[in-house]
Amino acid sequence: MRSRGSWKIRILIGLAIVAFAYFNKCSNTETNPYTGREQHITMEPQEEIAIGLQSAPEMAQQHGGLYPDQRMQALVDAVGKKLVQNSVARETPYQYDFHLLADDQTINAFALPGGQCFITYALFSQLNEAQLAGVLGHEIGHVIGRHSAERIADSQYWQQVSMGASVGADAGSIIGAIGQNTLLKNGRGDELESDELGVLMMIQSGYDPYEMIEVMKILKSAAGPNRVPEFQSTHPDPENRIERIKEAIEKYQGA
Numbered sequence: 001m002r003s004r005g006s007w008k009i010r011i012l013i014g015l016a017i018v019a020f021a022y023f024n025k026c027s028n029t030e031t032n033p034y035t036g037r038e039q040h041i042t043m044e045p046q047e048e049i050a051i052g053l054q055s056a057p058e059m060a061q062q063h064g065g066l067y068p069d070q071r072m073q074a075l076v077d078a079v080g081k082k083l084v085q086n087s088v089a090r091e092t093p094y095q096y097d098f099h100l101l102a103d104d105q106t107i108n109a110f111a112l113p114g115g116q117c118f119i120t121y122a123l124f125s126q127l128n129e130a131q132l133a134g135v136l137g138h139e140i141g142h143v144i145g146r147h148s149a150e151r152i153a154d155s156q157y158w159q160q161v162s163m164g165a166s167v168g169a170d171a172g173s174i175i176g177a178i179g180q181n182t183l184l185k186n187g188r189g190d191e192l193e194s195d196e197l198g199v200l201m202m203i204q205s206g207y208d209p210y211e212m213i214e215v216m217k218i219l220k221s222a223a224g225p226n227r228v229p230e231f232q233s234t235h236p237d238p239e240n241r242i243e244r245i246k247e248a249i250e251k252y253q254g255a
């Protein structure tokens, strides 16, 4: 009888934890003022900025540090700045920094929460200025879309749910830390939203948005028959993105 009783209590506590997690999730749902999309966020913009600034040196280190030629870095800065100043990014509280990484092997670009954006030399060296704007616009899109903060909130939610479940089931321990994977892992929806925001920023800054399609082709050919670039592992198939990019161009340019 005693063990049966504690079993019931565990189930109740487990359910209470899950219910609390769900309540939290609902009460932390807000509309992103820059994208208009409803999302589950538990973090203030200042915390996003702090996480990004704290992680930036480590991310640079993992890609061979910063690219030594300041003229190239200056071009990345100029294009990034232009995109911010001509778009809704200007109105956000984020601090945008655009880092050119020395890595000349890995085709990649990524953003940390709060405005720290990165592009490897391997990708940079294949792009013209408008295409660079497309890549940086896409990364700014991740920042504005608050995609990392959303992933962190999701992982906190699932940690709480799994805690509730494991208390209820009295099974195992809860392993979960907010790691690099959570920060950099973007869902398919995140990528498409960033592509669309990137296209809009290109148009607003006077760049030809069709160059974003060229970026996708470059990524596709960089993959080659045997080589899957890093960008691919965190980004969906370029071919699928091209269709959506065309739709975005018509939506924003036709208006």
Ligand SMILES: [Zn+2]
Pocket: 138, 142, 186, 191, 194, 235
């Ligand atoms: Zn992306």
